[in-house]
Amino acid sequence: MYTEIVMDHFTNPRNVGEIENADGMGEVGNVKCGDIMRIYLRINADEIIEDIKFKTFGCGSAIAASSIATVIVKGKAVKEALQLTNKQVVDALGGLPAVKVHCSVLAEQALKAAIFDYAKKFGKEYPELEGFDPDADDDHHDLIEEIGEF
């Protein structure tokens, strides 16, 4: 079902935890769907992500997706981090079952939400965040479920 990379990141998730007085914090998902992802960011004056931590309530792939997303963007510029797509997360994990692709979307969204929070706090503007609503409750979960797999 899961690739070795997914299992590795599930078993030994990188960057689990919290950052006190984080520069940005974002949370997406809800208990109803069974996935909540929270991402904390420490961003320096050069707009580089110096540190990132996550906490996730969710299935194995939600935990793995959170973990790998933090690995990908840690040390990157915020502008670069905003380019992260769920597809990149899936690819970095060596693939996800179709019913679990929404976890990668959550990871992308959680990161965006955290950056959104940072931008708000520090008065930054990123065109990539145009129209982004950290509280939107996308129904990607059900949507993707319908595709199914054997």
Next chain:
Amino acid sequence: MYTEIVMDHFTNPRNVGEIENADGMGEVGNVKCGDIMRIYLRINADEIIEDIKFKTFGCGSAIAASSIATVIVKGKAVKEALQLTNKQVVDALGGLPAVKVHCSVLAEQALKAAIFDYAKKFGKEYPELEGFDPDADDDHHDLIEEIGEF
């Protein structure tokens, strides 16, 4: 499916054949149903069945029922032979599957038809033959089939 008695009478049927210039001859069944039974009688002046032969087109139980019916009535008085019921035929065979009970009915009917023919030829009257129609096409076949068995 079949008892040993049925198999014995199927394999070694008694009284197969024809009687030339028989005193009575009866045929029941039709090709459509897949069973035709013909019975020939030689009856003496004391109304005793001296000889009896049959020819049957049909399944194993039709052949066995014909055979055992001839055995039962051979040497008996006509009046006695008229008492033969399909139940007796079934019992004498040690039982028949439900879907095959109609074969025992045919044997009873074939014998009655042969006696009917004899009565007509020789001007005899038997109350047991009251209302008997040798050409009636009973639908006992389908009727019994519905009961079925495992």
Next chain:
Amino acid sequence: MRLVYMDYSATTPVKEEVLQEMLPYFTEKFGNASSIYSTGRQAKHDMDAARKRIADHLHCVPEELYFTSGGSEADNWAIKGIAKARKSKGNHIITSKIEHHAVLHVCETLEKEGFDVTYLDVDEKGLVDPKAVEAAITDQTILITIMYINNEIGTIEPIVEIGEIAKKHQIIFHTDAVQALGNLRIDLSELPVDLMTFSAHKVYGPKGVGALYVRKGIRIPNLIEGGAQERRRRAGTENVAGIVGFAKAVEIAYDQFDEHVERLVSLREKLIEGLIAAIPDTRVSGDRDQRHPGNVHVCFKYIEGESILLSLDMVGIAGSSGSACTSGSLDPSHVLMAIGLGHDIAHGSLRLTIGDFTTEDDIDYILEQLPPIIDRLRRMSPLYEEAKGAK
């Protein structure tokens, strides 16, 4: 690695004695049971003997049992069949919110076709209230279908009371007894049940075989039409090997019944008590007394079931979260919703079901492995963090 299978309610291995009895029917005794020659008659004979062996243990007439491809087919057949057969008498069906999907999805389809279905609530232990059943009856009610034992939380439903009510109102009563077979004594000569569903692979028989009990006098149209098999009620060349295996499995189950139940209950209680003692915020689901002998169902707050299952799998423990049939979706289980659990709790559900090959050692191993897993996952969870913060 140590392997501890704890998902006997999802499926069981075929017992060695069962397999041995099945084997000849694949190769030598492979005849078609509808055929007239010896190997066919032999197959038919052994199949009918199997039917009788099962009927004897359930105290019904062999002719009341029809073999199917499993529990799902039997549920579909029973419910669609009664709905079709009694359409002219009424269009109302009563069921519960915690039935297996093979019952629920059929009811939903019937709704689309014009039937009214009442999905009864259950209490926090998952019990259907017979009074609620009676209250739901209308002059249109043609069928009541309430399961015998819930597959997820193990609650045994009061089917005798419900059946009596159905009888009083002359309504057909069907019960899905898939989880009850082998775990409760079933006496169909006493039980007020008209149709009952069984599945072989839950009692150490093969997958792909089941049966529907249809009380004498009740007629339902066929679900699978064609050849004259099963007294013209269920077409398809009979799976003789599977049927014979099913019979053997039922025999073993009831020959060793008391011992089986005693062992399972004792292991079950040890595991439940052990988990409560070792893991804070553990909630046991279902009724503690009216319970499947092997069912342990708990919810661990703040974490999600699949991650528990994955972690358990990594130490060789096989469990489930919600019904095995639905675990593909991992939506919060409809059963847990129906007993009133919040999403946060329902998502953290774990079902461990004990069977004949479970040992005391296995239970000890689980009690050793599970607490640190729960702890680790909770420490990763934002919900746990909040809850701790709030305390």
Next chain:
Amino acid sequence: MRLVYMDYSATTPVKEEVLQEMLPYFTEKFGNASSIYSTGRQAKHDMDAARKRIADHLHCVPEELYFTSGGSEADNWAIKGIAKARKSKGNHIITSKIEHHAVLHVCETLEKEGFDVTYLDVDEKGLVDPKAVEAAITDQTILITIMYINNEIGTIEPIVEIGEIAKKHQIIFHTDAVQALGNLRIDLSELPVDLMTFSAHKVYGPKGVGALYVRKGIRIPNLIEGGAQERRRRAGTENVAGIVGFAKAVEIAYDQFDEHVERLVSLREKLIEGLIAAIPDTRVSGDRDQRHPGNVHVCFKYIEGESILLSLDMVGIAGSSGSACTSGSLDPSHVLMAIGLGHDIAHGSLRLTIGDFTTEDDIDYILEQLPPIIDRLRRMSPLYEEAKGAK
């Protein structure tokens, strides 16, 4: 006593290699394919591999194959499913008079529910005329279902022509290929077929397993609803052992295809020619060329089939008279009626079907045993007497 099994079209023994591949799935690898832990994932993996193994031989996509409990279920599902799905488009179905009962009885039930069904005549060899199919099409026609090979007389139907016609008129085309699997090369990437029915126990796989091919893009409602198995299209815990056995059986069939067909055809011709030569008034049914490689179907005038079968059984030869599925009733077969045989001839039908374990010696033995049996029964028959008298 010598045993000569000559009823391979009714069912086949499971080949040893097939059984060996199935065995682990009963005991060690018994996991539920819907479960998340290793044994469950293993089961799912092997089941999907089985799907792919079969799909590769049939040149379709694995996702187009759904496993069922056999050919009958697949026929029921396909026909009822299309009828339900396309009800709003029309209510007319075209089939033939010589379909298997799993098709015919479903069509009859649909008639009761308001569908119109055209049962096409066949010619004296059992061939459906594609022109007649086209002529029967109305603007209400939603489905054409014509079998690939007739199970009784072995005639291969012109399904390519029929499928092209269906395609031209945008009508769904289903074919029951139960007798074709393993006996014809089936290339679903080429064939103009939308749904196709298969059964494992006709190709040396286990009984109780089959499959329905549903071309991508076609949606039919479920016949058996419940759990999310088979991509939510067919509920019920999957019979993994059976499915893996099915795949192995299909693999063997196509790996040894040419050799299999050549052997069967040569034995078939020897038997047919031998019977014609040895027994007067013998009529061969079906098409001599467009024929199942192992099918020998003959009618012996003046006698009845069951008595032939019983007599053959007593010398160890297993044959059938009409379809095995209907031999319980022994009514004259609908197929033989449809090819225009009189009752007298149709009742005396004998089907001997050759398979992979049939030998030359077996054929010799039949040619030695059968003529005196026919002679003996004829001498008991009043019809023979009349016929002789008339000559």
